[in-house]
Amino acid sequence: MNFRIIITIHFILLLTGCSDRQADNISTQNEKVSVAFMADVHFHDVFADFSDGSFEGLPVLINGDTLFATVRTMESQLTSTRLFNENYFAFRAALDDVVNRGIRYVAFPGDFSDDGQPIHIRGFRKLLDEYHHKHGIEFFIITGNHDPGRPFSTPAGKFNYLGEDGKRQPVFSHEHPMCDSDEPRGRGSELSHEVICTDEVKHYGYPELFEELGHHGMSPKENYIYFETPFSTYNIDNYSFTKAMEESGYENRLFEICREGTGGVYREDHYTNCFDVMDMSYLVEPEDGLWLLAIDGNVYIPMENADTESPENPRNFGSPGNTGFNAVVTHKTHLIEWIEDVADRAGRLGKHLVAFSHYPAVDFYNDAADNIRELWGRGRFQTLRLPDSEVSKLLANKGLRLHVGGHMHMNDTGVVFDDSSGNWLFNIQAPSIAGYVPAYKVVHFFNHDKKIEVETVIVENVPGFDTLFPLYQMEWDFLNDSGYEEIWNHDILTAENYYEFNDWHMRELSRLRFLPREWPEGIRDKLETMTGRDMLLAALSDNESAAIELAEIITTEHGFRLDDFDTWDGMDLTVDFYRIRNAGSLAFRDIPADRLNHYAILNDVLNNHEMEEVEVDRLRIQFAILFNVLKKFATGYPDDHFQIYPDDGKIRSLKEIYNPFENKLPLF
Numbered sequence: 001m002n003f004r005i006i007i008t009i010h011f012i013l014l015l016t017g018c019s020d021r022q023a024d025n026i027s028t029q030n031e032k033v034s035v036a037f038m039a040d041v042h043f044h045d046v047f048a049d050f051s052d053g054s055f056e057g058l059p060v061l062i063n064g065d066t067l068f069a070t071v072r073t074m075e076s077q078l079t080s081t082r083l084f085n086e087n088y089f090a091f092r093a094a095l096d097d098v099v100n101r102g103i104r105y106v107a108f109p110g111d112f113s114d115d116g117q118p119i120h121i122r123g124f125r126k127l128l129d130e131y132h133h134k135h136g137i138e139f140f141i142i143t144g145n146h147d148p149g150r151p152f153s154t155p156a157g158k159f160n161y162l163g164e165d166g167k168r169q170p171v172f173s174h175e176h177p178m179c180d181s182d183e184p185r186g187r188g189s190e191l192s193h194e195v196i197c198t199d200e201v202k203h204y205g206y207p208e209l210f211e212e213l214g215h216h217g218m219s220p221k222e223n224y225i226y227f228e229t230p231f232s233t234y235n236i237d238n239y240s241f242t243k244a245m246e247e248s249g250y251e252n253r254l255f256e257i258c259r260e261g262t263g264g265v266y267r268e269d270h271y272t273n274c275f276d277v278m279d280m281s282y283l284v285e286p287e288d289g290l291w292l293l294a295i296d297g298n299v300y301i302p303m304e305n306a307d308t309e310s311p312e313n314p315r316n317f318g319s320p321g322n323t324g325f326n327a328v329v330t331h332k333t334h335l336i337e338w339i340e341d342v343a344d345r346a347g348r349l350g351k352h353l354v355a356f357s358h359y360p361a362v363d364f365y366n367d368a369a370d371n372i373r374e375l376w377g378r379g380r381f382q383t384l385r386l387p388d389s390e391v392s393k394l395l396a397n398k399g400l401r402l403h404v405g406g407h408m409h410m411n412d413t414g415v416v417f418d419d420s421s422g423n424w425l426f427n428i429q430a431p432s433i434a435g436y437v438p439a440y441k442v443v444h445f446f447n448h449d450k451k452i453e454v455e456t457v458i459v460e461n462v463p464g465f466d467t468l469f470p471l472y473q474m475e476w477d478f479l480n481d482s483g484y485e486e487i488w489n490h491d492i493l494t495a496e497n498y499y500e501f502n503d504w505h506m507r508e509l510s511r512l513r514f515l516p517r518e519w520p521e522g523i524r525d526k527l528e529t530m531t532g533r534d535m536l537l538a539a540l541s542d543n544e545s546a547a548i549e550l551a552e553i554i555t556t557e558h559g560f561r562l563d564d565f566d567t568w569d570g571m572d573l574t575v576d577f578y579r580i581r582n583a584g585s586l587a588f589r590d591i592p593a594d595r596l597n598h599y600a601i602l603n604d605v606l607n608n609h610e611m612e613e614v615e616v617d618r619l620r621i622q623f624a625i626l627f628n629v630l631k632k633f634a635t636g637y638p639d640d641h642f643q644i645y646p647d648d649g650k651i652r653s654l655k656e657i658y659n660p661f662e663n664k665l666p667l668f
Contacts, residue, residue: 031448033290036098036457037356037441038091039109039406040432042146045123046071046088046468054198055171058162058471062464070119073168074472075479076160078488078508081409084114086465087434090498092127093462094433094440099135103442105286106137107217107294109406109430110144110358115156119200121147121212128216140217142294143209143280144358144406145321150314151277151300152205159185162471163193166478170195173202191482205314206278210250217294218280220244226285229253230338236349248282255279255334259302262333273302275311281335283342290445291346295335295357299327322384324359324407325391336398343399352445356404360385362392362414362427364405368632375625380518382408392416396425402452402644404428404443409435411456411584413637413651426644426651433459436506437583438498452644453654456586462498469493486512503590506582510575519574523622527570532598535623536565539605558601560594568595577630584639585657593658596634600660603627634661 046069050056057070072084098106114120131137149156157172168191172178178186179197186195210218220227226236227244231253234243246252256263258271267274280296300317307313320327328335339355346353355361363386365372372381385407395403396418405427412429430441437458444453472493479487488508495501515524530538536554541547548562555562576595579587588596606624638653645652 032444032446033105033287033352034101034103034442034444035105035107035290035292035354036103037107037109037404037428037430037443038094038112038433039358039404039430039440040082040111040144040409040434041091041108042082042084042087042111042114042432042434043091043120043124043127044072044084044088044114045120046085048119048123050119050198050200052198052200054200055161055169055196058164058474060467060471062467069468069471071162071468071471072158073160073162074475074492075488076158078492078505079513081509082432082434083502083505084434085468086462086498086501087438089464089467090433090438090459090462093498094457094459095127095131095137097457097459098137099131101442104137105140105290105292107140107292107356107404108142109356109404110142110297111146111406111432112141112144113147115149116147116204116209117156117201118204118208121204121209125212125216128213132216138217138286140284140286140292140294140356141213142217142357143206143296143298145298145319148205148209148298149203149319150205150317151275151298152312152314153208154203154205154314156203157201159192162475166475168192171201172197173199175202191484205312206280207250210278210280217284217292218282219248224284224286225288226283228283230279230281230334231255236345250278253278253280255332257300257302257331259304259306261330264334266333273304273306273308273316275302275306275308275316277317279332279335281338285351289350289352291342291351291353293339293342293353293355295328295339295355297324297328297357297359299323299331301327301331324385325357325361325387325395328359329391329394336394339395339400340398343401347399353400354402354404354443354445355400358405358407360387360405360408360414360427360429361395361400361403362387362416362425363389364408364410364412364414364427364429366412366414366632366636368629371625371629371632375520375523375622375629376518377520389416392425392427393418393421393423396423397421399423400425402426402428402443404430404441406430406432410582411437411439411586411639413454413584413639413642415637415651428454431456431583431586435582436502436579437586438502439586450645454642454644456640458499458586460497460499465498465501466493466495488512503579506579507575510578511571514578515571515574520622522619523626526619527574529570531569532565532567532573532595532602533562535570536562536598536602536605539602539620539623554601554605558597560597560601564594565598568598573599577626577633580630580633584633584636585659586640588657588659593660597660599627599630603631603661631661634659 057068059066060069077083128139155173155175159170161169161171163169174197178195188194222241232247254276256274257277258274260271263274282294284292298320306316409432410429411431414427417424431439439456439458442455492504536551537547540550551562576591607628641655642653
């Protein structure tokens with residue numbers, strides 16, 4: 001089934017809770033209720049005080065006052081898929097924007113902190129407490145693979161804090177091997193200071209995170225209309241705040257997970273290495289008619305060599321980063337059953353139900369996964385994080401109709417449709433404010449209308465985003481004086497706003513990490529030397545004069561000159577590829593319209609037109625796959641500002657966006 005700007009499903013489809021009763025069930029004092037979803041905030045408190053005084057940081061001037069900043073190096077930011085430092089300022093700007101929009105509910109689909117470190121969790125809590133008490137915002141947190149990285153506290157740290165004179169400053173917790181006196185890497189080098197040891201940078205597990213942040217959504221409040229967990233024994237008919245509090249503590253939310261699958265009542269005789277782990281999932285009704293279903297999608301599969309005699313040893317468990325809903329189905333069976341029960345009750349009671357978790361519930365690559373595996377290899381490009389189509393259909397058949405995910409730092413809308421059952425599920429991938437394009441999602445439910453409206457809010461102008469630039473200048477000067485070869489581009493410090501800073505981050509990330517580490521050698525070498533003109537000629541013919549003749553016909557047909565394709569090169573293509581992958585249609589503002597048309601022409605030449613004079617070699621096949629993947633990234637469902645109509649299965653864009661890939665481009 002081909003979904004585009006307006007998609008009609010020729011079945012009667014019902015969104016959970018979209019009955020006549022539901023349309024009138026949102027609190028009648030408001031025309032609509034809105035929920036902001038901020039995924040992957042990765043909060044790093046750049047002005048936090050290390051409680052043990054171990055790391056003072058570096059002085060920076062703000063409004064005439066000197067503060068001390070404990071930040072990561074610019075080098076580390078530009079080789080990471082996220083920013084570490086500037087999102088501190090962006091997060092506050094995003095919360096201010098929420099306040100100005102009159103939005104009262106903010107949900108975090110995981111990775112709300114850098115890595116669950118005590119020093120950053122305290123800062124995150126302080127900020128949430130401030131906006132709750134000052135502005136009345138209710139926050140709803142659910143876990144991600146960075147918080148917690150393992151179910152129990154883990155020794156950790158970073159090699160690349162920024163230290164005095166621009167050198168790297170390693171900071172690790174006491175039980176980490178870097179703090180062993182025999183570890184030579186802790187003694188410093190030409191590029192690095194000696195290690196600082198402090199437990200402020202260990203990674204919290206569930207117990208500590210729950211204790212610090214449980215009052216922001218994860219536990220009942222008296223002002224909530226309803227609250228439950230997968231383990232609650234009550235229901236909405238006999239609900240009381242006292243009962244909810246009794247059953248929502250840490251010990252009440254443990255389940256058994258084994259290496260082979262779900263334990264407890266689901267445990268099979270051959271299962272091994274079983275442990276009790278917290279499931280943070282919850283359902284909350286903050287106001288009449290709105291049900292927020294927070295799904296803890298973290299699955300920590302026990303290791304083969306796990307020590308059952310030390311149940312809280314973090315080394316017993318694998319990372320949840322690549323497990324997602326595929327592993328929820330096999331290792332959190334209780335959660336799937338609970339989701340089905342919640343969805344059924346929401347429908348019967350006429351509630352607006354929106355689920356959110358850290359992990360995607362639907363394909364976020366617009367059906368490009370097989371092409372990606374063919375060119376880049378199996379497991380590359382984060383394809384391990386794609387949910388199986390059958391898992392997505394299972395969630396749809398369990399009654400979920402709307403899910404907001406994170407994890408990928410991508411802006412995307414996905415839909416799965418099960419032809420056999422007629423069930424479907426919309427998955428909205430909320431982008432991160434800590435990367436390109438910095439943005440968050442707002443979902444609106446209406447009082448007297450069954451449509452659902454989704455907005456994407458770009459975080460563009462952030463007060464203080466350049467506060468740390470003097471520190472980065474010091475870092476760059478040190479690296480430059482040291483003759484450092486892979487030095488980052490100093491021009492990033494000329495960024496005039498936070499949006500431009502993130503675009504620079506994407507450009508440098510593509511140059512310093514993505515292209516050299518992710519791309520096959522043959523096509524990588526060509527991208528580093530070829531212009532668009534070179535690519536078009538190579539695609540058309542092995543005979544240069546014949547290729548030029550054909551290229552001039554094709555480019556003229558589309559209102560271009562062949563020389564226009566010389567205005568961009570393979571590096572531009574690489575950056576644009578990642579822009580579109582991460583931001584979808586939001587990236588089009590940063591790519592010249594002519595260049596987008598050139599990409600569409602090249603895709604048609606390589607994939608939709610047979611050239612008799614061209615030998616089909618490996619390189620041409622690679623370029624054909626590359627441009628086909630680019631087209632798929634660029635032609636998904638509406639992902640900016642759109643409406644979902646659950647009764648007749650339509651999704652309608654509310655923003656006109658020019659996309660040359662959406663149109664048929666005749667070659668002759």
